[in-house]
Amino acid sequence: MSSFRLVILTAGFISVVMSMFEAVYPSEKHSNQIKLIFSLIFILCAISPIVKGDADFSEIADVIKDTSQSLELSDEKTMECFKNSVERNISSRIKQYLCENEIVCSEIKTSINISGSGSISINEIKIAADNTAQEGEIIALVKEYTGEDIPVKVKERTEYDG
Secondary structure, eight states, X not given: OHHHHHHHHHHHHHHHHHHHHHHHSSOSTTHHHHHHHHHHHHHHHHHHHHHHTOOOOHHHHHHHHHHHHHHHHHHHXXXXXXXXXXXXXXXXXXXXXXXXXXXXXXXXXXXXEEOTTSOEEEEEEEEEESOGGXXXXXXXXXXXXXXXXXXXXXXXXXXXOO
């Protein structure tokens, strides 16, 4: 990191010198040539630690690696949170639809899959119903509401309460 500190200090010094020189020189006639000279000096100062082999990029590589791992974990957590939110939303909508059709259920659990392209598919829906005698009606309503042939499991409310 000391080589980068040297580059930064050099850049700051050259900037100050250029500013002072621009204030002192009498005409705009040679300004392009002077800017070119100072730019070349700056480039040489910035490149010299790299050419000499004094620049140590291992710390930067470690920081990049740590940042990359952190972003991957963050991405996984975000996707898991999104997936859970979608599952709860689907379960809530199905429960609401069943209640509108006078089906009483205490809990609905939806399992989904989100593909790499972002498409969402429902794997399974588990319903804890108060009356399992309505199982056929419940399954028909869920399939009607989703428009898909999704595996629906209906169990007595106490079987899912664990």
